[in-house]
Amino acid sequence: MKAAQWGKTLLATMLAGAMLTACSGNENSPATNNGNNAVPASAEGSADPLAKYEPIEGKKYTISWLPYEKVPVPEDAEMVKYYEEKFNVDFDIWNLDHANVVELFNMRLAAGEIPDYNRNAVKTNTLPQYVDQGVLAEIPEEVIKKYMPNIYENAMKLDPNWLKYASVDGKIYGLPILSDAAEFRTTIVWRGDWLEKVGITKTPDTLEEFEEAFYKFTNEDPDGNGVKDTYGLSQSGLQAIFGAFGVLPGYGPHKWQDWFWMEKDGKIVNAAVMPEAKEALKLLNKWYKDGVLDPEFITGENTGDYWGISHAFVNGKIGFTGHGQNQHWYEPLAEIEGDKGGRNYEELAKKDPAIAKSIRYGLPPVGLNGERTLFANNYVDAPVIVFGKQLEDEPDKLGKILQILEHNMGTTKENFYTANLGIKGKHWDSDDETLRTFKILPPYNEMEGNVYGAGIFASDFLTFTMNEVKNEWARKNGFSEGAVRNKLIGALPSDDMYKAELIKLRDEAYISIITGDKPVDYFDEFVKKWYAAGGDQATKEANEWQANLTK
Amino acid sequence: MKSIRKLRIHPGGLLFDTVNMGMMLLLCITTLYPFLYLLTMSLSPSDVSFTTIKIWPEKFTWANYQMVFEHKYIRSGFVNAVIRTVLGTLITLVVTVSAAYVLAKPYFPHRKFWTQLIVLTMFFSGGLIPTYLMIKGLNLMNTVWALVLPSMVSAFQLIVTRNFLQSLPAELEESAKIDGANDIYILWKIVIPLSMPILVTLGLWNIVFHWNQWFDSMLYMTRPENEVLQVVMRRIVLDGEMDMLSTAVPEMQRQVNTETLKAATIMFTTIPIILIYPFVQKYFIKGMLVGAVKG
């Protein structure tokens, strides 16, 4: 009887639901943009296929614009108005919450809303799926070349495959952003005062010297408190040790290094399953047993707070770290007014300026093969600028957007600064002609630039940089030495199926070998498991991708 | 009455009380620990290192709170949060109690059907997209109604309220009925005064829900001045967190907000809701007294 009652309820509600659905009409009609859909007349008869991309003189375009933003941009933000006037356009700025941008973007797509310009939410690894969904416009290479010549030339110089990373079936669907961080590898940082305390004057340079320093840090009480509570290294230091064996398996605190592919005998292989990694694990297992490796390497050196901080290092638990990037560690630079140095430097200085000053920036250990190996990003990284499907019907608008990008990022350094920082003399200023350094003027130095619209019309193509001084410092301190880059860029078709699981397998195996839960020989079993769980497929796809790229 | 009780305590009771009190205090200490940590942080200047735990500020400053109060969107967020909380809670109370009152009446036609219809919703949802389309279709984007209407009634709260109302003695209502009063009048004049404990509980649940809710504001509010406090707070607190979704790119930007400012922001969003409670708790007791006088 109960069941019958339930049956009735279900039936009734389903009927009601169906009725409502039927009444709802179709919310899924493809987005028609409020702009003018007509193709300019001149394009029709013209022989030049690029002519239709020419923006129409005097036409006021309305451009929906999804920028990279950390805080929402008010409708009347100063820089929005400035550029609307300058380019004679209307910007409809999309504010999507920074931390949930992908989810919100997808929801808008589901409602049939597609932004014309999109510098957020799509990355090289998700691009193929959006293309498959049919929401992105194709951009011929010739058009890019014509409307953003400087950006095109510079980007192709840095990486000739630049546009291929945003291509699907030979068609280009986006402009990959180039990363300023790519020039430099991750860090090698030593506690200088500890080195001195244990009698090491030369910054360790080879694997043996690294090992010696770690053992001394552990056993010779470098913090002088009479208690054996220090370690040589923790999680982020592991990469350098693996590097000394010639592999970067990706296990570590930083997700962007997680999925690392290297070239071996002309093939692309995943570093995590290479026999060299087994040798490294053997050594790490010994260090773990000897108490040199911090047993808390599993949860990492950062305990909440800003991700770039290594609490284990700042709190004097370990004397060596590879956490974060050079900008998290650099020392205050005299040329930059009021500079406090990287976040870790700053935290250390709060505790004791002498310790901060003692930091030594080392090089990755010279490995068995005589080379230094540490992770560095590729110039082309995840984010891609993409354009809404509707622009295929409005090529002149696409041309207009490309012109705007070229103006802001490809013409002069001052235009580049204006897009990033705001108006010179009001939001920022510089003492020298060449704009090597700049300072943001109060009160704007205490706000996010987005609040007045700065930065939302800028993207990075490395035609210019704002970090000239810091980059010089990093170069001088050896951060470009030993930089090794991932051979695989973008996503493999099978990534959603296997990638997460393969990374999980790797992490579990590595941890259990290091801690001695499993014997070192378990590595061979792990390799078999890894290939069986999708690694085979991923390796095959990676090589196909490579073959396709060099074709 | 209380003094008489105290006189009668015997040794066994005393032991129980002591142990009981001890446990409770221990619980309080573990509970307060993270709060104290945040409070200390929020009262410290940003040049104090917080990489290890401190329980008392080394140096004391109000500067973080001052920055919080001066933040344009924290102010507007606060106002928006208060509006949605008050409006949302009132509407929820009215609609929930009315419906619960009806469903508590055994003679209401198809009562079981209606109850099941409501309970069923606890288990199925159409997901984000249809709801978004609905809000958009009803033109509620960027209005407070988008925050209030979709969560107007919770099936769970409705059932709890119904059960409470069912446990009330029926005689009072019956006598009023005989006097010719209609149902709405009876609900208002007789049932509600007897229902203070459940009303206060409902109120508290909903106040807290509305105050802490941020996801809907993120979905339906597209302008910064319309966002609620929690969204603004999250943005400040999450500043500098490594993007969970990013598979690549270590961000070059440094974080703008210091840890001490973040702590002050958390305290500012949390304290108002905590302050409400002792005030509301009085009504629990009052509700108990009302329950006692009946009859």
Place this chain on the structure above:
Amino acid sequence: MQAPTKAETIRRKWPSVPVRSRLQLLKHNRYWKHRYLTILLLPCIIYFFVFHYFPLYGVQIAFKDYKFLAGINGSEWVGLENFRKLFAMESFNNAFRNTLIISFYKFVFGFPAPILFAILLNEIRLVFMRRFIQSISYFPHFLSWVILAGVFTQFLSPSTGPLNLLLKEIGLDAVYFLGNPEWFRSVLVATDIWKDLGWSAIIYLAAMAGINPELYEVAKVDGANRFQRIRNITLPGIAPVVTIMLILSIGKIIQDDFDQVMNLYNPAVYGVGDVLSTYTYRTGIESIQYSFATAVGLFKNVISLIAVLIANWIAKKVSDSSLW
């Protein structure tokens, strides 16, 4: 056009019945008879239709290959393909198992905890102390797991955490709570209880506030001691609420706390800590697979519903109180 009169309407509706009797019929319609009650219920029913039943058409995503541009209704049906894909994955089954185990522990320890707490709190006689303790007890409910995870990582650290310092003090070995698969689930359960203890107790305290104090006085006069009073007055007084909460908790047996697990777990404990929501997050949402994620959601909901139906049925058999 003029609106038909009442008599006219009735004549159309019940043509075979004499007008007089038709009026009677309307009078005898039970909704008309309880029209005030009907008015009171109406807003609630409208609400559930607009915001719960109507959006249900979105559930079909689980059976479709969802394409943004085609929309929900326009996407292609794929039948049970998404579910097949789901169950074929070993990792899904592992996450499913973990979810059940963790929820089971959370239920066994987490369900009685707030009841016990409420009873003990109710026994504290100093009113201001009682209020003070209660006010403090629900503090952690307001802190997000992002913040709490940072606090717990430090609090439970094997080298510097206060808890392990205490363990070492009394001669025990330090335990790496967050990095040890044997301990991780216990940590999840304990922190979960700790976070919501005071908050969950509110409903029981409210129920206790509704108990007539005279009952206690009478029991006292009759010589009942404290435990007898708890057993014979307090517990029966809150029994209906306990039953509802019990039924609902059983329904939650397949739900998990995404924020908690996401913020506390690390690769060393993936094997025991990976639950359905974190699993779906990693494989589904990160790669825009809405159909897949919706399928997991629907699967969870169906299981919840079945669990609740069973629990409700049992509750009805045993104690006579039930959800409906």
